[in-house]
Amino acid sequence: AQKITQTQPGMFVQEKEAVTLDCTYDTSDPSYGLFWYKQPSSGEMIFLIYQGSYDQQNATEGRYSLNFQKARKSANLVISASQLGDSAMYFCAMRDEDMRFGAGTRLTVKP
């Protein structure tokens, strides 16, 4: 069963604007962790941000924030003030009993 769903295969955003990348997940475990990774064209996987299922506040890391809506089982990544270097694939992942990744969203930042 698909545990992580990223419904946007591709997204475009204008430089300096904010963008939201969607992620929904499915688990019956009350304890889980949510992660976002960035994969630039060079191929490496870069850890961006983490949100725990019991965290009361949305996680933030610099220009990245995670819009965590537990009842909806969504963990959307918000990138503020987009930069050209943000163009990449973005993967949402969830860890409960194991770690599962979504199919990814390709973000393109336009100048």
Added chain:
Amino acid sequence: NAGVTQTPKFRVLKTGQSMTLLCAQDMNHEYMYWYRQDPGMGLRLIHYSVGEGTTAKGEVPDGYNVSRLKKQNFLLGLESAAPSQTSVYFCASSYSMALDQPQHFGDGTRLSIL
């Protein structure tokens, strides 16, 4: 500050050939993982290890074997390569399997099976 290092970065094999992918980490992590990445499917776990001398199957283990003889190294073997194994392979490591522990990835190995 090497982190996780994968070798080789690229390889082309013929069907039926064998090869080993090497993963080395210098972060003293107990846990190591091998994933494959295919278009439209994200990353799928092949095998993982919770410590030296131990390995376990992941989501897609068929056609692969692994070994963890040293804590810092995790080897992925293809005994008889098949075109369906054409993929990008990622190794990752983590300090623990706690929910808040991110996995640290290598740069990937692009493998083509002809």
